[in-house]
Amino acid sequence: MIAVDFLLLLLLVIIAVAAISAKDILTSIMLLGSYSLVIAMEWVLLNAVDVAFTEAAVGAGISTILMIAVLTRVPRFEKEPKEQKHFFNLFNRSELLALATVVITGVLLISGTWDMPAFGDPNSPANSYLSPEYIERSYPQTGSHNIVTAVLASYRGYDTLGETTVVFTAAICLILLIRSYKKNER
Amino acid sequence: MKDDVILRTITKFMLPFIQIFAFYTLAHGEISPGGGFQAGVIFSSSFILIALVFGKNNARSKMPKSVNDILLSTGDFIYAFTGLFCIFTGGLFLEYGELPFHSAKEGNHIGMIIIELGVAITVAAVMMTIFFEIAGKEDD
Amino acid sequence: MIEFIADKYNFWIAIVLMMIGFYAIIAKHNLVKKVIGLNIFQTSVFLFYISISKINGGTAPIIWHPEGHAEVVYDNPLPHVLILTAIVVSVSVTAVALGIIVKLYKNYGSIEDDEIKMRELKEPELDSK
Numbered sequence: 001m002i003a004v005d006f007l008l009l010l011l012l013v014i015i016a017v018a019a020i021s022a023k024d025i026l027t028s029i030m031l032l033g034s035y036s037l038v039i040a041m042e043w044v045l046l047n048a049v050d051v052a053f054t055e056a057a058v059g060a061g062i063s064t065i066l067m068i069a070v071l072t073r074v075p076r077f078e079k080e081p082k083e084q085k086h087f088f089n090l091f092n093r094s095e096l097l098a099l100a101t102v103v104i105t106g107v108l109l110i111s112g113t114w115d116m117p118a119f120g121d122p123n124s125p126a127n128s129y130l131s132p133e134y135i136e137r138s139y140p141q142t143g144s145h146n147i148v149t150a151v152l153a154s155y156r157g158y159d160t161l162g163e164t165t166v167v168f169t170a171a172i173c174l175i176l177l178i179r180s181y182k183k184n185e186r
Numbered sequence: 187m188k189d190d191v192i193l194r195t196i197t198k199f200m201l202p203f204i205q206i207f208a209f210y211t212l213a214h215g216e217i218s219p220g221g222g223f224q225a226g227v228i229f230s231s232s233f234i235l236i237a238l239v240f241g242k243n244n245a246r247s248k249m250p251k252s253v254n255d256i257l258l259s260t261g262d263f264i265y266a267f268t269g270l271f272c273i274f275t276g277g278l279f280l281e282y283g284e285l286p287f288h289s290a291k292e293g294n295h296i297g298m299i300i301i302e303l304g305v306a307i308t309v310a311a312v313m314m315t316i317f318f319e320i321a322g323k324e325d326d
Numbered sequence: 327m328i329e330f331i332a333d334k335y336n337f338w339i340a341i342v343l344m345m346i347g348f349y350a351i352i353a354k355h356n357l358v359k360k361v362i363g364l365n366i367f368q369t370s371v372f373l374f375y376i377s378i379s380k381i382n383g384g385t386a387p388i389i390w391h392p393e394g395h396a397e398v399v400y401d402n403p404l405p406h407v408l409i410l411t412a413i414v415v416s417v418s419v420t421a422v423a424l425g426i427i428v429k430l431y432k433n434y435g436s437i438e439d440d441e442i443k444m445r446e447l448k449e450p451e452l453d454s455k
Contacts, residue, residue, distance in 0.1 A: 002332065009339040016343055016366050020350040025358050032362055039369055047386045047401045048376050049219040051409050055369075057227045058417050062313055063365065065234060066417075069321035070358065070424045074431045078356045079438050098353035106345040110338055118333035120382035122399070127381060131402045139392050142294040144216035147387040147403045148410070152221065153298040156407060157280045160301070161269070163411045164262050164308050170418035171258055171312040177425045178319045218388070223414055309414070316421045320428060 008042045023078050029067045036060035050148045197239045204232040212306050216295075222302040226309025234317050242321060254311055254318075261308030265301050272297075336377040343370035357430070357437045361423050368416045372409045379405040 015038065019031035036059035043052040081092065091099065117124035138150040152160055212225035237245035269280040277284030282297025284290075347370060350363025379402040387403040427437060434442045 006335065009336070013339065013342060013346070016346045019366070020346065020354065020359060020363060025356070028359065028362055032365060035366070036369070039373065042373070043376060046376050046380050047384060048379070048406050048409075049386045049388070050221070051372070051376060051406050051413070053219045053224050054410055054413050055372075057224050057231075058413055059365075059369070061231055062227055062317075063417050063420055065231075066316060066320060066421055066424060067358065067361070069317060070427060072321055073428050074358065074437050078354075078359065079441075081355060081440070095353045098349055101352070102345045102349045105348065106341055109341045109344070113334060113337045113341070116334065116337065119336050119377060120380050122381045122384075124378075126378050126405070127402045131404050134403060135387070135400050139389055141291060142298065143291050144295065144298060145389045145392070146216045146218065146220075147389065147400065148219075148406045149216045149221050149298070149302075151403055151407045152410060153301055154282065154294055157269075157301065159407075159411060160305065161262075161265055161280070163414055164265060164305050166415055167309055167312045167418050168258060168262050170421050171315045173422045174316050174319045174425045175255075177429050219386075223410065320421075320424055 005042070005045055008038060008045065012038055012042070023080075025076055025078060026068070026071060029064060029071070032067070033060050033064035036063070050146070193239050197235055201232050201235065204235070205229060208232070208306075208310075212302060215302050216298065222305030223309055225302075226306040227313055229306070229310040230313035230317075233314050237317065237321070242318065246318060249314060254315055257307055257311035258315065259308075261304040261306070261311070264304035264307070268297060268300050268304070337374060340370050340374040340377065343367075343373065346370075355438045355440055357427050357439060360439075361420060361427070364423070365416070365420060368412070368419075372412060375405045375409055379403075 012035065015031055015035045019028050019035060022028045022031065036055060040052045040056040040060065043049075043055060117126075121127070134151055134155065135147060138144065138147045138155075142150045142154050144150040144154075208225045208229035211220040211228060212222065215221035215225070233245055233249055236248065268282075272281050272284055273279055275284050275286055280297075282294045285293040285297055287293045287296055344367055347363045347365070347367030350366065351360050354360055354363065381399060381401050384399045384401040387400045387406065389400075430442065431437050434445050436442060436445070
């Protein structure tokens with residue numbers, strides 16, 4: 001189980017690095033779609049089935065097709081900047097600076113996980129505060145077998161109202177940005 | 187792409203199954219993984235499939251702009267109206283236990299079903315809107 | 327030592343992915359590549375959250391038999407709910423970012439951010455249509 005988990009995560013890192021360094025944007029988008037699919041598999045492995053369903057439908061489905069739809073309007077290939085490259089001909093100066101920033105931030109974040117509770121600990125603070133009550137009371141109070149749906153729709157219903165409004169706002173933003181009302185269309 | 191016989195036939199064959207799968211996911215939201223968001227996305231993917239194979243104007247004629255715009259706000263309205271209705275029958279905002287059914291458990295259950303329907307309608311209309319606005323030629 | 331790594335490698339790989347996405351946002355010039363980096367960044371944060379919610383020997387949080395479920399260990403369902411909302415918010419952010427990219431291309435004729443900056447400095451009064 002740990003071996004499969006580790007192999008999937010390693011595959012994720014390889015796909016992510018390949019997705020951001022391809023020159024053809026269509027290749028990057030295809031790799032991003034397969035990244036979403038592999039991370040959906042990882043979530044089935046971690047027993048988060050609702051999240052895996054949503055990620056496979058939304059991430060690998062809708063997000064990929066939206067980015068391909070943008071490619072009908074913008075150019076398809078990335079342009080090479082004309083600066084001089086150091087360090088085995090891979091990075092130029094601004095990219096080296098970005099790499100240094102990223103490495104320092106990563107080291108700081110990893111040092112922050114040094115004292116975290118172990119992976120899979122049933123007594124960690126995240127797993128013992130409110131969730132046992134939700135697991136106990138969700139079937140007698142709402143009659144639903146899926147605890148995630150019961151929490152999403154009934155115990156945290158207000159957040160779901162906010163999320164529906166966020167999705168609605170994204171559609172309104174796109175209508176305002178792109179839709180054109182020419183005189184001969186009316 | 188509309189000249190390809192295999193694509194046209196398979197699309198016409200698969201479309202009702204995709205939409206029924208979307209309704210199945212919505213209806214089984216509390217027994218198996220699923221729920222409103224996933225159902226809305228799967229339903230909108232059937233219209234996006236029509237747009238990919240038969241052309242954007244063809245797909246737009248099946249879901250015109252006016253219907254799409256009305257459906258956008260209908261789902262959110264159903265959700266918020268259920269919450270307000272709970273205030274009218276004596277509870278707090280979105281307290282489904284106070285809806286006029288037999289018991290608090292049944293009120294919770296039916297309230298959850300109604301709001302999942304609202305969420306699915308809004309998410310389906312939003313995904314269709316976003317795709318049809320972004321895709322297109324330069325001189326649109 | 328091996329046990330320490332086996333306890334924490336999920337979080338470390340989530341941080342590595344986060345940094346790959348962060349690098350793509352700040353170092354790439356193409357705007358669509360920046361949006362791809364943003365997506366990678368967001369999904370790595372979700373991986374971090376779901377790794378917190380796993381319990382050893384737990385199963386998916388769906389109740390099969392409501393009578394005898396006192397002995398079954400379920401995974402923590404609360405982070406799953408948060409991540410469901412976050413996935414939908416992430417696709418909304420991607421959609422609005424792509425809409426802005428389409429408008430920028432219409433105005434400036436390019437989607438590399440250094441070219442857009444050069445054209446903005448030369449003619450700062452570009453208006454659409």
